[in-house]
Amino acid sequence: MNVPLEMKGVTQVHGRGANEVHALRGIDLTVREGELVAVMGPSGSGKSSLLNVAGGLDTPTSGSVHVAGTDIARRGARERAAVRRRDVGFVFQDLNLVPALTALENVALPLELDGMRPGAARGDAEAALAEVGLLEAADRFPEDLSGGQQQRVAIARALVGPRRLVLADEPTGALDSVTGDAVIRLLRARVDAGAAGLLVTHDARYAAWADRTVHLRDGLVEGGGPGSDGAGLDESGELQGADA
Amino acid sequence: MNARIPGTDRPTAGLRYRQVVGRWRLALRLARRDLRRHAGRAVLIAVMVALPVAAGSFVMTTLESNEPYAPADTEAELGPGLQAKIEGIGGPIEQFWQGNGSLWFWDAVGWTKYDSVTAVSMPYQELEQSIERQLPDDDQLVRALKGTVRLDDGEGAAMSVAVQTDFAEPDVAARFPVLQGHLPGDGEIAVTQRHRDLGLDLGDTVEVELADGTTTTATVSGIVPRTIDMISPVLLPESGPLTPPQEVVSRGFDYPLWYVVGDAPVTWSDVQDINAAGAFVTSRDVLLDPPAPVNAGSTWSGYVDWASLSVIAALVLVGLLEAVWLIGPAFAVGARRETRSLALLAVNGAPAPTLRAVMLARGLLTGAAGSLAGVGLGIAATAVLAQMIPDRLPALRLPVGPLTAILLVGVLLAVVSAWPPARRAARADVVTVLAGRRPEVSTPRWPTIIGASAAVGGVVLAVVAGAQHWAVGLSAGIVVADLGLILACGGIVALLGRVAHRLPWTWRFALRDAARYRARTVPAVAAVLVAMAGATAGLTYFDAEKVVVEGTPYWPWASTGTVAVTQGYGHVFAEDESERLQALVDEALPDAGPLLPLPVAVIPASADNSPAPRRELLDLTVLPVDPAGPDVNLSPDFNRWPGPVVTDGSDRQLLHALGIPEEHLDDVAAALADGRLPLPSSHVDADGNATVTVRAYFDDPPVEDRVLPAAVVGVPGERIRNLPILPEALLDELGAEPALGGYLVENPTVPTSEQKSLLQTRVNAELVGFASDRALDVRVETGRQPGQGSDSLLGSLSTPWTNDARPIIGLAIALAAVFLALAGTWSAVALSAVDARPDLATLAAVGAAPSARRRVVAAQAATISVIGSALGLVAGIAIGIGWTLLSRYPVEVPWLQVTALAVAVPVLATVAAWTVTRSRVTLTRRRS
Structure with missing residues (x-):
């Protein structure tokens, strides 16, 4: 069985010469099925870069990024797009949904793009929406949904069909605490059901829902040099279940 | 279901097909909803597509309906039930x-x-x-x-x-x-x-x-x-x-x-x-179901006027490009607003072709809607025209093939306009967009270099082809120059952006904004450029033509309003019909003067009893004294009368009717009475003689030069149309005799076409009757009139317009240019207002005055219109010169008009942008 996400020696450098910026410096990170990993760190520490590289939105300067067994660091844009359709789902802070598509169509989007027949895609999307408790909102447009509902639809889309890895970038950032808690609880539940999750957050309270937390600073995993996946922080798992 | 090729990650053909179908299904769904959400923008684009399509459909439907013999005209010729009409040959x-x-x-x-x-x-x-x-x-x-x-x-x-x-x-x-x-x-x-x-x-x-x-x-x-x-x-x-x-x-x-x-x-x-x-058949069955051509060797291809076609093709191509430049920014606005949605699609695995498809689908739908509306509009316009002129358009017939082609061109127009924004959307960096940052702009140099080279080459080709009277080359030059300038626009805008550092901040902002967002600036500059180039070329050409038309002397063949009744070419009247003709003239022209018989000199011939005997004509040509001088030979106008007019000068009314100017009447009459040829001084030698070549018009030589007595009646170089008039006294010497060549009637005003038509009808009924070998022409001297049409489109394009129509045409050209230029400028400025919103907010935050926004928008409008106008002016003058040379007119650039246009467009664009911004009507609506 392939590991959902395995990053090894990932570096990312932007610019050249005097403008050179090292966003990531030799990151090793593995996220297994049923595991939710939180990534914390100050602004500019490389959290979003890590997420973008993990999801194939960006390519690393060096290192490997295996998603469900495929090294997307060595693949072209078209193949990375295919990986995003089948293996990876993103959840952002806000404006996650395509406004011109209904909730159901938003969830079915990666399946339809991958060539699944509309009826089958719709069936899978309904199942995913049912799992997040929003089947009744299937035909509503995003503008008719609350912020929390939109994030739940985004989580459903991130894990629709064969997708088993969700990359969440501050998914609670635009929500009040009650709604935010509900979204994190849902994410946790989806991971417990077999998915894998990488959660970028500023909020330790939400990080506590993760199986372990990785702290980034200046592109490095804090507490470990290049090549570290924060294994030394595995003890942070003791925070697990603090609220659970 | 295994949708991958075994052992690889590549999709099977079936999966690829489903992916493409899924891509377009999604794209069309998104496009449909986008058009519904932004109906105003969709309608604007549809209208811009519909207008040229409507024009094309109108022209094609009208031409098809005007076709004299075609299947749908069967009913007009055979009614609803006749099987055929047969005519015995x-x-x-x-x-x-x-x-x-x-x-x-x-x-x-x-x-x-x-x-x-x-x-x-x-x-x-x-x-x-x-x-x-x-x-x-x-x-x-x-x-x-x-x-x-x-x-x-x-x-x-x-x-x-x-x-x-x-x-x-x-x-x-x-x-x-x-x-x-x-x-x-x-x-x-x-x-x-x-x-x-x-x-x-x-x-x-x-x-x-x-x-x-x-x-x-x-x-x-x-x-x-x-x-x-x-x-x-x-x-x-x-x-x-x-x-x-x-x-x-x-x-x-x-x-x-x-x-x-x-x-x-x-x-x-x-x-x-x-x-x-032995009979000709017009058969319903044949008209409705034509046979294969019976003579494959005879085709229309030998009659194709490639010069005219090239001009049409160039005009259509440039017109379509203009439409693309005008429509493009509207799509760019949509793409800009949908940037995040497109990025979200990419996040969920949409590859670049899908993102392009999303934008192209918008072009496809709006183009289809606009084209359908345009075709309907064009057909409706023809139907209305058919009601107005049923004689010319007896049956409304739809040219299905051409209309389908026009419809497809309309759709293609919108899709091509949507292509640049689609391409940019597909290439946008997803991470940058999702982070809320502005995408970086890549600025390749090759378009500028190739564009500038093509522009120079096109202009040179246009001018050289014009000078060589090569219409196809001129058309190609126009298209290449336009495309080259448009391609080079981006580089020119970027260059101006780099040299803006010494300008006030509003201009600096506008120029750098224009340079940074070339994707929306260049189409707008191109729209202004093409409009200005077209207008300047048109004004240059028409100004040169005006010089030619006004410089061409008009030679009336009689005094204005005079009516002539003559036989066919070379025929004289066998008998005096003045009494019968006078009655008809009195009926048709109640204010006319008396009928004046027109005597001409002919060579005596054997008796001819036909009602319109044809005599051997006396061809008499007076040579100028200085053979190398600018003056030309003087000959009688055989197109009007069958020989030189002959008189003893006593009939002053006849001389007046012949159009002899008042100031020369006495001199002409005196010369004729004295037996001398009345001539300008350039044709009379020091001894008071003129050298005249005399020959029989229809016969071969002998040609004989004779020296005849003459008298000066005009200054050197002066041309009096009906000279030479032959004095009666010289008839014997020339072996000629007088004959009745026709009749003249002086009318105080130019007779109306109805009066002329009535006189012709009456003359036919009373004087010609059933004599199939006789014809009588009624002609009217109307003074200087519009030029006649030519047999080719190129000819008709270069046909001189009347003095009355010229200012209207000039004004129409200028107004069209101003309209197109302003439309292009404002669409880009509106888009720029959307892009610049964060910058303007920042400016406001750091203390910029409330008027700063207006000043920035006005400066952006000025930037686009000034660059477009300046480039268009240069290109237009060059193309206009080529066109002028093609028509063999002297080059004459109307500097005043083109300068006024080049100044008016930027001023209008700037002032209007300033005004609209303050009133917050158009720009704010676009931003919502």
């Missing part, structure tokens, strides 16, 4: 169902092969029986006789073609719809609207005179419309008075006619059999 012919080049010609009966019609004849009865034998069994022949009749209602008379047939036959009757009254029965006739204009009306009793002199009286029973094949016929009942001819003769005028009624179609095979029998 008198000998075997080969006909083609439609015209096809010079081997085929259109005569009184239709398209026939020229060399098939020889002077043959056959008995009428025999021909009729032969035709009957060739008809399908279920059809019958209905005889229709044609002839010329003279109608006289006691107050006036008119000559007309008449058709006599059996109107009791329903299909024949249906062929002649009646506007008013009913089809003729015994003792009745039906006439056309044209006859009513001449004074005949329902219920009038008229005398019908036939060519053999027999007369009968009839009552006007009905008014019928003009017909497609006989123009203005008089309809006579089957009972008479026309009788069948004994012989049917080819090359005649009044071919006998038959209609075919019945159920069986007259096939192409039948037509060929009837051709062999």
Whole structure:
């Protein structure tokens, strides 16, 4: 069985010469099925870069990024797009949904793009929406949904069909605490059901829902040099279940 | 289901197909909803697509409906029920169902092969029986006789073609719809609207005179419309008075006619059999289902005017480009607003082709809607026109092929306009967009280099091709120069952005903004550029033409308003008809002066008893004293009269009518009385003589130079149209004699076309009658008039316009340019306002005055319009010079007008942008 996400020696450098910026410096990170990993760190520490590289939105300067067994660091844009359709789902802070598509169509989007027949895609999307408790909102447009509902639809889309890895970038950032808690609880539940999750957050309270937390600073995993996946922080798992 | 190729991660063909289908399904769904959400923008784009499509559809539908012989005109020619119309030629012919080049010609009966019609004849009865034998069994022949009749209602008379047939036959009757009254029965006739204009009306009793002199009286029973094949016929009942001819003769005028009624179609095979029998057939079946061309060697290709086509192609191409530049920014606005949605699609695995498809689908839908509306609009416009001029457009016919092509071009127009934003959207960096940052702009240099080279090359080609009178080269040069300039626009804008550092901050902001967002700036600059180039080229050309037209002297052949009645070319009057003609003139021109017989000098010939004897003409050419000088030979105007006018000078009224200027009248009269040729000084030598070449006009030489006494009546170089006038005293010396060449009538004003038409009709009815070998022309000297049309489009494009129309055309060009330039500028400025919103907010935050926003928007409008105007001005002048040279006109650039235009467009664009921004109407609406 392939590991959902395995990053090894990932570096990312932007610019050249005097403008050179090292966003990531030799990151090793593995996220297994049923595991939710939180990534914390100050602004500019490389959290979003890590997420973008993990999801194939960006390519690393060096290192490997295996998603469900495929090294997307060595693949072209078209193949990375295919990986995003089948293996990876993103959840952002806000404006996650395509406004011109209904909730159901938003969830079915990666399946339809991958060539699944509309009826089958719709069936899978309904199942995913049912799992997040929003089947009744299937035909509503995003503008008719609350912020929390939109994030739940985004989580459903991130894990629709064969997708088993969700990359969440501050998914609670635009929500009040009650709604935010509900979204994190849902994410946790989806991971417990077999998915894998990488959660970028500023909020330790939400990080506590993760199986372990990785702290980034200046592109490095804090507490470990290049090549570290924060294994030394595995003890942070003791925070697990603090609220659970 | 395994949708991957075993052992690889590559999709199977089936999966790839489903992915493509899924991509376009999604794209069209998103496009449909986007258009609904942003209906205003969608309607704007659709209208911009619809307008050129409507224009094209209107032109094509009108041309198709105007086609004289085509399937849908069958009803106009054969009514709803006739199977065919047959016209007896008198000998075997080969006909083609439609015209096809010079081997085929259109005569009184239709398209026939020229060399098939020889002077043959056959008995009428025999021909009729032969035709009957060739008809399908279920059809019958209905005889229709044609002839010329003279109608006289006691107050006036008119000559007309008449058709006599059996109107009791329903299909024949249906062929002649009646506007008013009913089809003729015994003792009745039906006439056309044209006859009513001449004074005949329902219920009038008229005398019908036939060519053999027999007369009968009839009552006007009905008014019928003009017909497609006989123009203005008089309809006579089957009972008479026309009788069948004994012989049917080819090359005649009044071919006998038959209609075919019945159920069986007259096939192409039948037509060929009837051709062999000696008749021409217009068959419903053949018109509706044409046979394959019978002569593949004769095609239209030999008649294609490539020069005209190249000009049309260049104009259409540049026009379509202009539309693309105008529509493009509207799509760019949509793409900009949808940036995050597109990025979200990419996040969920949409590859670049899907993102492009999303934007192209918007072009596809708006283009389809706009094109359909445009085609409908064009057809509707033609339908309205057909109501206004039913004679020219008897039946509305839809050219399905061309309309489909135009529709597709409209869709393509919108898709091409959506392509640049689609391409940019697909290439946008997803991470940058999701982070809320502005995408970086790549600036390749090759378009600027290639564009500048093409622009220079195109301009040079246009000017050189113009100088070499090579229309195709000029057209190619125009297109290449326009495309090159547009390609180079981005580099030019970037260059200006780099040199903006010394300018005030608003201008600096505008220039750098324009340079940074070239994707929206360049189409706008291109739109202004093309509009300005077109306008400047047009103004340059028309100004040069104006110089030519105004510099060309106009030589009247008589005083303004004078009417001439003359015979055909080279014919003189056998007898004095002034008394009869005077009565007709009095009727048509009540204010006219007396009829003036026009004596001309001819060479005596043997007696000729025809009513219009043709004499050997006296061709008399006066040579200038200085053969190398600028003055040309003076000759009589054989196009007007059959020889030099001859008089002793005593008839001052005749000299005046001939258009001799008042200041020369006394001198001319005195010279003629003295037996001298009245001439300008350039043609009279120091001894008071002129050298005159004398020859017989129709004969070969001998040519003889004679020295004749002359008198100076004008200054050197002065041209008086009707000189030389021959003094009577010189007739004997030249061996000539006077003859009656025609008549002149001076009218105080230029007669109206109705007056001229009435006089011509009366002259035909009273003086020409049934004499088929005689014609009398009524002509009017109107003074300087608009140039006549030419036989090619290029010719008509370069046909001089009238002085009256010129300012209107110039104004129309200028207004169109201003409209297009402003539309292009404002669309880009509106888009820029969307992009600059964060910057303007920042400016406000750091303390910029409330007017800063207006100043920035105005500066952006100025930037686009100034760059576009300046480039367009340069390109337009060069193209205008090429066009002018092509027409062999002297180059004359209207600096005042083009400068005014180049200043007016930026000023208007800037002021309007300033005003609209303050009022927050257009720009704020676009931003919502």
